[in-house]
Amino acid sequence: MANYKDIINGLKDKQGGIIEAFHALQREYNYIPEEAIAEAAQVFGVSQAQAYGVATFYSYLSVEKRGKYIIRMCESAPCHVAGADEVIKAIEKHLGIKVGETTADGKFTLELTECVGQCQATPVITVNSEPVFNVSAAKVPEILSAYK
Amino acid sequence: MAEEMRIVLRNYGKIDPLKIEDYLAQGGYKALEKARSMGQAALIDDVKKSNLRGRGGAGFNCGMKWSFAASATADQKYVICNADEGEPGTYKDRLIMENDPQSLLEGMAICAYAIGANQGYIYCRGEYPQVIEILNQAIDQAKAQGLLGDFDIEVRSGAGAYVCGEETALIESIEGSRGEPRFKPPFPPVQGLWAKPTIVNNVETFANIPVIVDKGGAWYADIGNPAYPGTKVFTLTGDVNNRTFFEVPTDTTIRALVFKFGGGIRGGKKFKAVQIGGTSGAFIPESLLDTQVAFDAMSAIGATLGSGATFVLDETRDLVDVSTRIAKFFEHESCGKCAPCREGTARMHELMKKLNEGKGSSKDVALLEKLGRVMSYSCLCGLGQAAPAPVLTTIKHFPADYNAKLM
Ligand SMILES: Cc1cc2nc3c(=O)[nH]c(=O)nc-3n(C[C@H](O)[C@H](O)[C@H](O)COP(=O)(O)O)c2cc1C
Ligand code: FES
Numbered sequence: 176m177a178n179y180k181d182i183i184n185g186l187k188d189k190q191g192g193i194i195e196a197f198h199a200l201q202r203e204y205n206y207i208p209e210e211a212i213a214e215a216a217q218v219f220g221v222s223q224a225q226a227y228g229v230a231t232f233y234s235y236l237s238v239e240k241r242g243k244y245i246i247r248m249c250e251s252a253p254c255h256v257a258g259a260d261e262v263i264k265a266i267e268k269h270l271g272i273k274v275g276e277t278t279a280d281g282k283f284t285l286e287l288t289e290c291v292g293q294c295q296a297t298p299v300i301t302v303n304s305e306p307v308f309n310v311s312a313a314k315v316p317e318i319l320s321a322y323k
Numbered sequence: 324m325a326e327e328m329r330i331v332l333r334n335y336g337k338i339d340p341l342k343i344e345d346y347l348a349q350g351g352y353k354a355l356e357k358a359r360s361m362g363q364a365a366l367i368d369d370v371k372k373s374n375l376r377g378r379g380g381a382g383f384n385c386g387m388k389w390s391f392a393a394s395a396t397a398d399q400k401y402v403i404c405n406a407d408e409g410e411p412g413t414y415k416d417r418l419i420m421e422n423d424p425q426s427l428l429e430g431m432a433i434c435a436y437a438i439g440a441n442q443g444y445i446y447c448r449g450e451y452p453q454v455i456e457i458l459n460q461a462i463d464q465a466k467a468q469g470l471l472g473d474f475d476i477e478v479r480s481g482a483g484a485y486v487c488g489e490e491t492a493l494i495e496s497i498e499g500s501r502g503e504p505r506f507k508p509p510f511p512p513v514q515g516l517w518a519k520p521t522i523v524n525n526v527e528t529f530a531n532i533p534v535i536v537d538k539g540g541a542w543y544a545d546i547g548n549p550a551y552p553g554t555k556v557f558t559l560t561g562d563v564n565n566r567t568f569f570e571v572p573t574d575t576t577i578r579a580l581v582f583k584f585g586g587g588i589r590g591g592k593k594f595k596a597v598q599i600g601g602t603s604g605a606f607i608p609e610s611l612l613d614t615q616v617a618f619d620a621m622s623a624i625g626a627t628l629g630s631g632a633t634f635v636l637d638e639t640r641d642l643v644d645v646s647t648r649i650a651k652f653f654e655h656e657s658c659g660k661c662a663p664c665r666e667g668t669a670r671m672h673e674l675m676k677k678l679n680e681g682k683g684s685s686k687d688v689a690l691l692e693k694l695g696r697v698m699s700y701s702c703l704c705g706l707g708q709a710a711p712a713p714v715l716t717t718i719k720h721f722p723a724d725y726n727a728k729l730m
Pocket of ligand 2: 251289290293298299411
């Protein structure tokens with residue numbers, strides 16, 4: 176794994192680039208570690224409180240450790256009427272966790288999201304930002320079995 | 324009835340988006356050349372003449388906006404493309420960027436020439452990492468061919484905040500801050516990114532530009548509804564047969580969208596309501612379906628065109644349940660900067676939940692109407708101002724859904 180200091184310093188010349196740095200960190204670790212927030216604050220010349228304020232403002236960014244695969248269920252209105260609630264229940268049951276939790280083996284984290292812009296094939300989930308289309312409760316076990 | 328007409332999606336399915344040669348073979352970048360030969364003033368005049376109005380929701384005259392930034396004196400100006408596309412049910416900007424990224428870049432380069440900017444940004448939502456990849460490749464190709472001249476474009480990634488689609492919140496986000504809207508004025512064309520004159524336009528707005536420059540403003544002004552000419556891309560979701568996208572002239576009616584292009588309601592059921600413009604749009608009943616989709620025609624019936632998202636519901640749907648879900652969206656997405664929105668969206672969701680669970684009374688409905696009215700004029704930005712629309716319009720047009728759930 177790349178060192179968080181190298182990731183942040185590689186972007187230091189981007190004006191206002193702290194969010195880009197957070198994205199790069201999250202791509203590497205699946206979340207933004209606390210020590211990386213402190214480093215980013217220093218590199219981009221803002222207080223640690225401000226850097227933390229930015230990291231926690233955006234729902235796509237997480238400051239908490241997450242699993243290898245992050246499942247996000249779209250619950251916006253078009254996915255809602257297409258049956259998002261049943262899909263959430265099926266995922267929760269299949270993985271034995273609730274929304275916001277990570278499986279004990281650290282493999283899956285389950286989150287809710289608003290529309291991910293793939294509304295031609297509702298309901299939609301994303302797994303590590305890759306969309307999965309036309310999901311149904313019945314298809315959940317098969318879909319998730321693809322992630323090793 | 325109107326037929327489909329493709330302007331912004333003119334190259335959809337016809338070119339390989341990752342091959343700039345394909346775009347050039349379709350006449351790509353000829354408009355930029357023409358724009359540069361016209362001179363800045365004549366170019367802006369022609370864009371004004373086209374009467375192209377913003378496709379991001381606010382419907383502001385594009386050429387007029389450009390003229391403000393062009394006449395501002397500054398050592399640096401910026402062009403920003405708003406590709407945040409957070410409005411639920413909307414994926415039109417993704418279609419354009421995935422299938423024809425060069426037409427967006429060309430539109431931005433024309434704008435940069437018109438106002439005298441040499442730096443551009445595309446603020447693309449973080450949920451589209453694949454699109455960001457395409458855009459970066461497209462920019463590299465355009466630069467390698469020397470087509471952009473001294474104009475540089477950088478892609479910045481949003482991070483899952485709906486409010487960052489609002490142009491000043493977007494600017495804050497590019498600057499590396501929390502995406503909270505600014506007080507206006509000053510407006511971005513005067514003081515935007517890093518306090519410099521800045522044009523923010525939507526993806527679809529920019530994608531229209533090369534065609535307008537190529538064929539002339541007068542040609543464009545003649546298409547569709549004269550007050551909001553051109554075409555608009557609609558994305559259909561919910562209980563329609565054709566859950567897909569269409570680009571149609573702006574004099575198309577809502578009825579044609581749902582029944583002709585959408586193919587009517589699924590499963591032989593009856594139509595109940597359609598919400599246009601995304602999750603902040605009004606719910607529209609059957610009796611208003613003959614309205615044209617153009618901006619002002621929609622305003623006249625208390626609705627919006629917004630992003631063009633078209634969410635159709637059949638007779639079996641419970642609008643109190645759907646509006647409760649939407650109220651939760653706004654509570655979650657309120658940035659918290661102004662009290663009427665921070666508090667209002669939370670109370671609105673609370674009241675809707677109560678009604679949806681069958682625990683509310685007609686007093687709660689009256690309270691919602693009052694709260695919605697206050698929010699619509701007291702919130703700082705469009706998020707809080709538009710948030711009550713789904714609740715207010717369902718109360719107005721579909722009172723039976725509420726009455727059925729009262730205590
Ligand atoms: C809460 C909120 C969300 C918005 N989201 C978007 C968006 O996702 N995309 C967009 O182009 N405009 C969005 N807008 C409108 C922008 O503020 C701005 O008017 C637009 O980008 C200007 O471009 P245009 O003139 O080309 O439409 C939003 C506005 C508000 C208040
Ligand atoms: S509403 Fe779920 S992907 Fe758009």
